[in-house]
Amino acid sequence: MPAAxxxxxxxxTAFIDEWKAKPGSLIxxxxxxxxxxxxxxxxxxxxxxxxxxxxxxxxxxxxxFYHFFKTTKPGKHRIAVCLGTACYLRGAQDLVDEAxxxxxxxxxxxxxxxxxxIDEVRCLGCCGxxxxxxxxxxxxxxxxxxxxxxxxxxxxxx
Amino acid sequence: xxxxxxxxxxxxxxCESAKANEIFTTLHHEAEAQGVKNDVQIVKTGCFGFxxxxxxxxxxxxxxxxVEVRPEDAKEIIAEQVVKGRExxxxxxxxxxxxxxxxxxxxxxxxxxxxxxxxxxxxVINPENxxxxxxxxxxxxxxxxxxxxxxxGVIQELKASGxxxxxxxxxxxxLKWDLTIKAKGDTKYVVCNADEGxxxxxxxxxxxxxxxxxxxxxxxxxxxxxxAHKGYIYIRAEYPLAIERLKIAIKQxxxxxxxxxxxxxxxxxxxxxxxLGAGAFVCGEETALLQSLEGKRGMPxxxxxxxxxxxxWKKPTVINNVETYANVSVIMAxxxxxxxxxxxxxxxxxxxxxxxxxxxxxxxVEVPMGTTLREIIYDIGGGIRxxxxxxxxxxxxxxxxxxxxxxxxxxxxxxxxSALGSMMGSGGMIxxxxxxxxxxxxKFYMAFCVDESCGKCAPCRIGTSQMHAILDKIxxxxxxxxxxxxxxxxxKAMTKASLCLLGGSAANPTSSTLRHFxxxxxxxxxxxxxxxxxCKDLVVYEIDPVKCIGCGLCARxxxxxxxxxxxxxAHVIDKARCVKCGECFKACKFGAVNKK
Ligand SMILES: Cc1cc2nc3c(=O)[nH]c(=O)nc-3n(C[C@H](O)[C@H](O)[C@H](O)COP(=O)(O)O)c2cc1C
Ligand code: SF4
Ligand code: SF4
Ligand code: FES
Numbered sequence: 046m047p048a049a050x051x052x053x054x055x056x057x058t059a060f061i062d063e064w065k066a067k068p069g070s071l072i073x074x075x076x077x078x079x080x081x082x083x084x085x086x087x088x089x090x091x092x093x094x095x096x097x098x099x100x101x102x103x104x105x106x107x108x109x110f111y112h113f114f115k116t117t118k119p120g121k122h123r124i125a126v127c128l129g130t131a132c133y134l135r136g137a138q139d140l141v142d143e144a145x146x147x148x149x150x151x152x153x154x155x156x157x158x159x160x161x162x163i164d165e166v167r168c169l170g171c172c173g174x175x176x177x178x179x180x181x182x183x184x185x186x187x188x189x190x191x192x193x194x195x196x197x198x199x200x201x202x203x
Numbered sequence: 204x205x206x207x208x209x210x211x212x213x214x215x216x217x218c219e220s221a222k223a224n225e226i227f228t229t230l231h232h233e234a235e236a237q238g239v240k241n242d243v244q245i246v247k248t249g250c251f252g253f254x255x256x257x258x259x260x261x262x263x264x265x266x267x268x269x270v271e272v273r274p275e276d277a278k279e280i281i282a283e284q285v286v287k288g289r290e291x292x293x294x295x296x297x298x299x300x301x302x303x304x305x306x307x308x309x310x311x312x313x314x315x316x317x318x319x320x321x322x323x324x325x326x327v328i329n330p331e332n333x334x335x336x337x338x339x340x341x342x343x344x345x346x347x348x349x350x351x352x353x354x355x356g357v358i359q360e361l362k363a364s365g366x367x368x369x370x371x372x373x374x375x376x377x378l379k380w381d382l383t384i385k386a387k388g389d390t391k392y393v394v395c396n397a398d399e400g401x402x403x404x405x406x407x408x409x410x411x412x413x414x415x416x417x418x419x420x421x422x423x424x425x426x427x428x429x430x431a432h433k434g435y436i437y438i439r440a441e442y443p444l445a446i447e448r449l450k451i452a453i454k455q456x457x458x459x460x461x462x463x464x465x466x467x468x469x470x471x472x473x474x475x476x477x478x479l480g481a482g483a484f485v486c487g488e489e490t491a492l493l494q495s496l497e498g499k500r501g502m503p504x505x506x507x508x509x510x511x512x513x514x515x516w517k518k519p520t521v522i523n524n525v526e527t528y529a530n531v532s533v534i535m536a537x538x539x540x541x542x543x544x545x546x547x548x549x550x551x552x553x554x555x556x557x558x559x560x561x562x563x564x565x566x567x568v569e570v571p572m573g574t575t576l577r578e579i580i581y582d583i584g585g586g587i588r589x590x591x592x593x594x595x596x597x598x599x600x601x602x603x604x605x606x607x608x609x610x611x612x613x614x615x616x617x618x619x620x621s622a623l624g625s626m627m628g629s630g631g632m633i634x635x636x637x638x639x640x641x642x643x644x645x646k647f648y649m650a651f652c653v654d655e656s657c658g659k660c661a662p663c664r665i666g667t668s669q670m671h672a673i674l675d676k677i678x679x680x681x682x683x684x685x686x687x688x689x690x691x692x693x694x695k696a697m698t699k700a701s702l703c704l705l706g707g708s709a710a711n712p713t714s715s716t717l718r719h720f721x722x723x724x725x726x727x728x729x730x731x732x733x734x735x736x737x738c739k740d741l742v743v744y745e746i747d748p749v750k751c752i753g754c755g756l757c758a759r760x761x762x763x764x765x766x767x768x769x770x771x772x773a774h775v776i777d778k779a780r781c782v783k784c785g786e787c788f789k790a791c792k793f794g795a796v797n798k799k
Contacts, residue, residue, distance in 0.1 A: 068516065069478075069498035076440060076479050110500040110657075111481030113440050129402030130600065130633050131559035133647055139784075146762075167484070167651070168402035170442055171217040172559040173254025173566050182443075186217070 051088035057081050065097045071107055075114055083123075084115040120155045120162035122200045125179040129168030132176040136190070140176055141165055143190045147197060160201065207242040208285050209263040213326065215250030215412050216405075216444050218258035222274055223247075226258055229277035234285065243285045249325035249413015252567035253313055256296065261308075261326070268308045269294040313564050316582050318545070318571045320553050321406075321529040325413030325567075330448050333455040336416040342461055344535025348424045349469040354384060357428040363539035365551035366531070370396055370487075370524030371599070371628050373550075373617040376531070379521055382511035383429045386519035393425045393434035393473075394515060394522040396492060397445070400484035401600030402651065404631035406555040407525035409567050411438070411445040414529065415452035419462060419475060421528035424535055425521055426473040433474055435515070437492055440479040449477055484601075484655035488703050489522045491657065502657045503703035524629065526555060546572035550616035554627070556598075560634035561588045570615075577611040580634060591636040595719070599628030601648045601655075602708035604715030605641070624715045626708075640737035641716040641723050646674040652709040663706025666697040670713060677724060678738040680731040687717065687724055736798050739783040743799045746787075748773035750795035757787035757796060 053061075060077045064070040074097070078089050085108050094101040108114045126132075126141045141163065145151065148161050155162040171177050174186025180200060188196070212227045213219075230245050251259045256270035260280065267290045269280070276294060283289045295305035308314070319325075328335035336342070348357050361377035368374045383391060395418060399407040411418060422434045438446055453475055456462035464472045478496055485491045486501040493515050495501035514520025523531075530552055534542045546552050550572035556579065559565045563585035570579060576596060580586065587593050595605040604625035606613075613619045617627050635644065649671040658664045670693050676682045694710030701707040717724060726732045733741040746757070746766075751773040758766040758774060765781050768774030776787065788796045 069496055071498035072481055072495065073479060076481070106500055107498070111483050112654075113480075113482030130597070130631070130647070131403040131557075131565070134560045134633065134635065134639060166441070167400075167482075168404070168441070169216075170399070170405040170408040170439075171254070172403050172405055172557055173217045173257070175559060175565070184216070184219075 051086060051092055053089070053092065054081060061093065061096060071097075071099065071104065072111070075104075075108060079114060082118075084118050086118075087116075117153070118155070119153075119164070121160050122180050122203075123162055123164060124197070125164045125166045125169070127167070127169045127175070127177045127179075128165045129172060129175075131168075131172035135175040137176040139190055140178060140188060140193065143193050144178075144197070147194055161197070206244045207239075208244075208265075210243060210245045210280070210285075211248045211261040211263070211326065212245065213249075213251050213257060213259045214247035214330070214444075215254070215257075215325075215409055216442075217250065217254040219444065223258040225274040226260065226272055226277055229274045230281065233277050233281040237281050237286060239281065239285045243281070246329040247331070248328060249330050250322075250409040250567055251326035252317075252322065252409070252569075253311075253564065254566040255564045259326075260294075262290075265290060266308045267291070268296050268311065270296045312585065313566070313568075313583055316574065316578050317569055318553055319569050320533050320542075320545070321410055321526050321555050322413065322567070322569045323533065324417065325409060328414070330413055330415055331451050333416060333452070333459060333461075336414070340536045341416055341532075342420055344532050345420050345424055345427075345461065346467065347535055348427055349467060349471060354428045354430070357424060357535070358384070360534065360539045361531070364534045364542040365539075365546075365549075366527070366534060366542070367550065367617065368524060369526035369530070369554065369629065371602070371626065373627060376523065376527055379511055379523070380425060380428055382509070383519045383521045386512045388519050390518045391429050391431040392515045392518055392520040393422050393429070393431045394493070394496065394510075394520055395422055395434070395436040395438075395525060395528055396487065396489065396522055397436055397438035397442075397525045398480050398487040398492060399439060399442075399525075399629065400487040400655075401602075401629055401631045403559055403633050404557045404600060404629055406557050406567060406630040408439075408442050408445050410525055410529050410555070411442075412448055415445075415448045416456065417529045417532040418449075418525060419452055419456050421531035421535075422475060423462060423466065423473045424531060425523070425528075427471055429519070429521055431521075432472055434476070435496055436475065436477050437480060437486075437496055438477060440481055446477060446479070453477070483657075484651070485657045485703070485705050488705060491703070492522065493520065500657070502659045503705075505702060526630070547614065547616050549618060554615065554630060556630045556632040558584050558632050558634070560597075561591065561636040561639070562586075562634040563588055572616055573614040575612050575614055576606065579615075579632070580611070584634070587634065587636050589636075591638065594635045594637055594639055594641075595716075597625070597633040597635065597644075597712065598631065599626035599708075599711070600631045600633075601651050602626065602704065602711055603628050603631075604711045605635070605644075605719060607719050624718065625711070638735050638737070640733050640735035641720040642674060642678050642727055642733070643735070643737040645713040645716050646671065646678055648712040649674055649709065652705065656706060656709075660700075660702040660706060662697045662700040663702070663709065666693050666701075666706065667709050669693055670697075670710065674713065677727050678733075679740040680727060680738075682724075682728045684725070684728055686728070687721070690714075690717065732799075736785075742783050742785075743778065744776055744781055744783065744785070744788060745778075745797045745799065746774050746776055747795045747797055750793050751791075752793055752795070754793075756792070757790045760786040760790040762786065 260269040491501040491503040510520045555569045753771040765777040
């Protein structure tokens with residue numbers, strides 16, 4: 046039985062072809078896959094395993110070790126709330142709780158419409174603006190709890 | 204071509220997120236619209252450090268220092284300053300909100316005690332233009348190494364400078380390089396540790412974003428010195444802007460013949476590759492980082508052998524921190540003698556810190572070694588927010604300890620911070636005030652270590668979760684005095700028996716707070732009380748019937764809701780249902796809600 050297939054873009058395929066020859070490049074290829082799909086789909090890991098000749102178990106060993114790699118599909122808008130020390134001291138835990146309450150989410154769940162998921166992350170490197178959260182590539186600094194509904198609402202339209 | 208004005212817009216991540224990019228494009232747009240396109244050059248630079256007041260825009264030659272600039276202000280900056288030659292007073296930095304007296308750049312307290320070597324180009328040059336780096340002595344150190352020095356000469360220079368590693372441990376840089384020279388093997392590697400995992404620290408990020416070439420230059424000097432032809436920069440994937448700037452810098456350096464084959468015709472070749480981390484704190488530890496570079500799970504391996512002898516793919520490898528490299532470039536350009544005059548006898552040069560937490564001016568600072576914590580917190584940082592009392596300062600992140608108010612006058616050196624039970628660390632400096640609870644903070648750091656322990660060795664894997672469970676109990680008021688002894692015992696075992704320093708120093712935040720603030724732990728245990736009000740399970744909210752005028756505001760804010768009462772009569776909180784969110788406490792304008 047032929048293995049189930051998953052579509053890779055031309056760019057992704059080219060990237061893998063370029064990088065697979067370099068030593069120690071598995072993590073770079075996983076980054077590129079996650080960039081394309083938003084997470085590492087099982088089928089993509091299998092396809093990578095075949096094309097670079099690494100056992101699937103080894104790939105999953107690496108994927109599961111690193112927090113950055115996700116194995117389930119996140120929401121279309123990923124809300125990353127920083128829980129680094131600077132943000133924590135300036136009330137980031139309240140932000141996470143509030144955001145979860147607004148969207149009615151637990152842990153890494155995704156809203157039913159697939160729009161949102163919430164991640165706790167450690168330090169986005171803009172601690173001067175603590176507390177900080179990031180939606181997609183947009184960073185919000187000095188976020189007040191009361192501002193959350195409005196920030197989130199902006200993303201419901203897009 | 205000379206311009207009438209130069210406008211520098213902060214392009215660091217902090218300001219960038221606060222719309223600096225929009226300011227930049229609007230400035231361009233306005234300059235064009237107002238017909239002064241050829242009179243002004245608008246440049247995006249690296250971080251000015253004063254993140255609290257960002258986004259920052261500086262205009263030369265007047266040295267106008269504009270803070271909290273918004274895209275709407277661009278029009279006025281162009282119309283007033285470029286067209287009419289007048290400063291926009293309204294945007295200039297002022298000492299406080301009450302005064303309209305503006306302060307000149309050189310008089311801003313935030314900068315006065317700073318001394319910028321590592322950050323010398325941050326906020327000064329356009330990091331995406333190699334010419335600007337070169338114009339400020341850039342790549343002269345490399346030239347000097349390649350043409351005027353033998354590898355031993357570079358080692359001598361570094362030795363004379365007294366430079367020690369800025370990644371935490373403070374190992375002499377010359378010695379690390381020298382050990383790698385002496386290690387057997389034809390293939391050697393240069394690695395830059397830009398993993399910056401300490402949550403609450405962003406010095407390395409800002410250095411790369413503001414001055415990427417200083418890292419490339421130093422790594423190339425290192426390669427030449429130890430006889431390596433390949434280097435890797437291992438950088439956190441969470442730092443997209445820094446990664447982009449590095450890519451641009453590498454491309455430009457290659458075009459200029461400063462990187463790649465036959466550098467400047469010297470016959471020496473060196474190539475650099477960027478590799479991304481993937482969110483594992485332990486990968487900041489050098490042996491784990493090298494495992495990760497090899498594409499594996501980032502688990503530490505026992506030392507010795509040290510990377511200098513057996514590192515990447517078992518080849519001799521120099522691995523240094525970003526800031527260490529940034530110092531190498533200056534030392535090679537300005538000479539060891541100049542550098543050795545800065546700092547203290549055993550700790551030379553400067554140190555950058557990310558000053559955050561309950562501080563007025565949070566931001567990125569660089570001070571000569573030997574500066575006191577008091578100077579950093581009060582003179583540069585402008586003191587504690589809201590006039591609260593300082594509780595302590597955490598340096599070294601989850602591996603460091605708390606330094607209390609009594610020790611603020613200690614000059615900062617590698618040795619003094621260790622003696623105080625903390626460590627230099629990579630530069631996180633987190634200020635805590637009376638509203639922060641030591642049990643809560645210790646639990647926070649321990650939770651971090653539980654998450655980040657790679658699980659390879661039992662003392663760390665089991666010890667961190669045990670300590671976390673105990674701290675959790677204490678924070679909920681169910682701890683015992685015996686638990687404090689257990690914390691100390693487990694902590695000691697972890698410190699002694701862990702394979703790497705993640706486990707080996709995970710107990711530090713707890714043990715240092717236990718030492719300095721034992722009575723607060725005891726209060727949680729004996730009196731079920733959290734004086735800072737952070738441990739939610741111990742906090743009780745109550746309405747004072749005498750002070751309450753019955754306005755009902757708290758009841759409207761309460762999310763449960765569990766506050767009831769008639770209009771104009773004292774309200775009551777149903778404690779059984781209260782979720783301790785503190786909304787009522789914040790809402791009441793009459794101070795009627797008590798928090799106990
Ligand atoms: C748990 C752990 C995390 C570390 N994280 C970092 C880091 O983020 N950046 C860094 O430069 N060094 C980090 N280090 C220190 C490195 O192991 C190493 O000592 C350093 O990169 C050496 O560079 P230097 O000599 O230039 O300081 C960490 C060490 C440990 C034990
Ligand atoms: S001390 Fe912790 S992080 Fe270090 S090797 Fe042991 S389990 Fe891994
Ligand atoms: S907000 Fe204050 S004054 Fe108003 S009802 Fe609540 S406790 Fe009473
Ligand atoms: S701690 Fe939140 S951005 Fe650094």
